[in-house]
Amino acid sequence: GPAAGRPGGARFEDDLRRVATETAEARTYEGPVPSLPGGLPLASQFFFTYLDFSALGPESGRALAVSREDGDSVFTPPPAGTDVFLAAAPEGGRLRVTVRAAATAFSPEALTAFADAVRDDLVEAAGSAGPAPVPERTGRQAGRPERTVRKSALPKRAARESARPERAAREGDPPDRCLDAALIGYLPSPGDLARMAGVPEAALPREELRSLLFPAGRPRHLETLSTPLGRSGFVCVPVFADELAPGEALLGHTARGVELAGALGARTVSLAGMIPSLTGYGFDVLRKLGATGAAPGLPAVTTGHAATVVSVVRTVRAALDATGRRLDALTVAFVGLGSIGSSSLELLLTRAHRPPARLLLCDAPGSGPRLKELAERLMERGLVEEVEVVEPEGHGLPDAVYGAGLIVAAVGGGGALLDVERLAPGTTVVDDSFPHCFDTARALNRMDRAKDVLIVGGGLLDAGPVRREPAEGLPAAAVAGYLARPMVPDTIASCRFESLLHASGAAVPLVRGLVDPPTGLAYWEAAEASGTRAAPLHLLTRSIDVDGLDRVVSGRD
Template identity: 35%
Template structure:
């Protein structure tokens, strides 16, 4: 047995002869002579990098890392060893899941990833969406644009990282400030590394003066495998070091020191570039083109043909007798044999002569840059699907025409563009094709066939869909609607308010759509907001009862998008306030996640300063009161006494903190209270504990649970859990003890409601309720206003759900206005 075999082994620790200077790994990077360079790295540098960065970025056993980078690149070593050596969790996924897209966001949220290490290019292609668990982003590989900082540094710790393979993955870092308007610097070196900026005489340049970067320290590579001459050229003695054997690496990168000591990266001193995170030496491509017998001159450049999308362009001068089109095809075939796909030029341009400078050198700035790329087309797209795909390709790839036998990648496509292609296919053809399928069918004809298969499967359901789309096909819907206190009207009502045909309202709640709403329509996000909302806030409903008239103004935003662009959200909210004023509202409530996305309304207040617009409430006071009422109700329904309950507060932001204070003021003291907040530090919770004892008069036991993305067992020892967090499915329903009660005001819910319902139906041993919903003591009516075309766009089941809702039940944040 295994136990017997293990017992036979020695209990003496093995003697290891591994030392820090032993080789840890060899990794190949692009070379300027047409041959990749095998770079040799020792254990010493990798150990220094990982131990330093684990401490600096606070990677620990509660951290969760997603490996997004290929193991063929050295940056993947950071992801792997930072997790393994800190006790963190390392999540592996299919390549398709880690490409920028909604699937990646879903993956990050599902696994509550806390640390991400994407290439800059990949990060810029990730669609907007909220990732509340994500704390730290370590981005690098190419220049970080300011707009990327503005988007990601708002809710996450974004670091701009720099480092060549020859210095063990990463050398410098800079924590980005969301308010930066310029390209962020690459920062300062990590421990055990030094960066010099020197002139051609290896003398240090003054602050603000451009020079070449040299790196020194224990993380330098041994050199290049079997390339002694190149090693001697790139790794030279460090004249500033007191250690005789210390070397420094010549990076070939230009930079300057800023007055604050940070380093600003300025590009390459040679023709090496980075595209989509790949280090490419353009000389290497030129040399291969030169090997063609009919080419007399060749130049390769990298140019942003469209903003943010750098393309490789190759230029050749050939013998006069050579046909241009055949030469281009031969050169492309030659390059494919010698180079990886990411190094193939997007366009090969044959010129009669190259433009020259007075010195006789090629004037690279005067080379013609195509605004679109043309190539010979012999067979045009035939089917409707082929034509639709070709139209999208032309726009993405900047091609004047597409041949039906063309391949997406042969025309300059890459993985980032493939993500955009999938998005546009969903928008134009109403088809959701997986990235894996698109990668496997990259020619136009194969892609069209794959999409036609999906469309054919969908069409099999068309009869069912026709029967369930549109209110005009379902008589039962009208019968049910006639008896409901909720009515649905198809018209725009703002003009009727202005003309006086509809009575003014007393208050307004500004709301947004759940992302799940998309699945109930036949529209894409862009179509929904443009055709339905006209990209502006709309009046979506009016409730009326003894307390007055309350309108809801809906923003053209989904819940997952609220934190993505603060300026855009504020602009929409101001438009909503202007509509609220037009329809008579005196007070406007900001509902759900809008307060947290606007600094609890303060950002909006600052924006409308000195303007005569309705007053604003975040609704937190009413929400907190409703949570306390829900606690009272669940205790009453279960016949339990709060004085015997072990209460857990999960989430101690604005709502959680105020609920705690109000509970201690209005209800008897529970047996114990445990405080847990995944965002708060222990020091804050300790201060709160002291405040509960000294100021709020709580004399019983108070426990503190340290912040964690995975809840510890102490949480599941509670008998009453009060949720007020924004982390979805934080509680594992299967771990709840019998008799546990949950009052949840989290958005989204902090536990899986489907699993909770399943357990309740099977075992009836847990009880849970919404924390923030109120019911009017007197009946209210509700009128929902939809565009005239909505009946053809919304699933009948959604309309039926709307009329079945009790209009007297109202979210507390809406009610507060």
């Protein structure tokens, strides 16, 4: 840890191993890392950038001289969550080393001692007996406390230990940093909330709900999910599903949600529902945060789509196993070939022992040329033997779709495209549309009444025992509604699972943009390694007993 000092004779590779070990140790803690007596954390995580020292030119053979300046620099103050920022850059034939620290992380005395300790190390490294005296001066810099610059009277080791940043509570910070990962999402429409609660829509006025849950008009932590992979928070933006639209408003809310998740300790966040597609599949969120990747102090951002693809394919397999069907004996229709649909199709075919007997591709009107190109690529790769593109006419789906034995749907905001009453007996439907692309009440009614179709959701996974808790400080009415909400036991939304899996240290990439085949396979294998399975077959919050659906198991092929 930081208190150990640098062993004599240590080489660069020794330093690198030490940093890697400390970083790994820091990631084992939930919430704040315990502090040493001097104030610095017992273990730290690091963010590095690369500097090519050859830019300084050839060595002149002269000993380096070290001096100290108390001026501003081109570097901005450390972002939230960063205690110390060190930078080295060539400047006018010199190597300028900048030390900056968050004002709330250091006392003025501790910052002075820390900077002096860095200076002493540079003097030692330069092989100089010491720098020329530097006159005392004072100065105030953005993000730094006002301080007097002076030569430390402490020995180097003591200076390091006395320079540990003080972990004072910051104004506006949450009471604890309890999360490993988070999901940034939004509320269902007031109408959907009313249906869930079994009350008239007028009983849940939109603006009263918003004011109740978001009195400050900012994202709020609503729920914590404890799982074998870690703790995941649901950070909700003050937007209802029927208000979603691309633009600065949604981007601003989402970026603030990411910042809140980071303040709560989350290392990775994923995006729920329509947020990825409305924010450039995550890229616009990164731009809003002023980063091209995970910035220091902010969580990494991933769309959640790769784990959703895994969930869809696992659910398809579970449904086929439960009904005794084989993929290669079925006509399979994919409805909606956007990010989730096309990637789910790719993963399903890649993992299948044999391709479906016949494949139908269906998307929005005008999608024919794009789908024909997709069909040609699948044929060329040998993933399918017979494929046909069908386009809808008007709002409904083509007749050919209703002739398929397996329908996999992933439609964004398309309404009730699929007519449940037109499904042939024996049909299985796996739907990851948001909201579902059919009338869910009619679907449940047909399964109860005719027992001749299986219609399930595709977006949940079983990653082991789950405990759900409402966040602290929520209004009593919100807590009561949360506790009364029915759930499929021990399941997690697939998009939420993605950030948890990444934060757990699994070897999976962050997902921005579309899910390519290697990424889908990486998440499939990581889910497999973690023991994650498809959730119990379900629709909404109701588990479906396939044994009671006699005509599905024994229906047509």
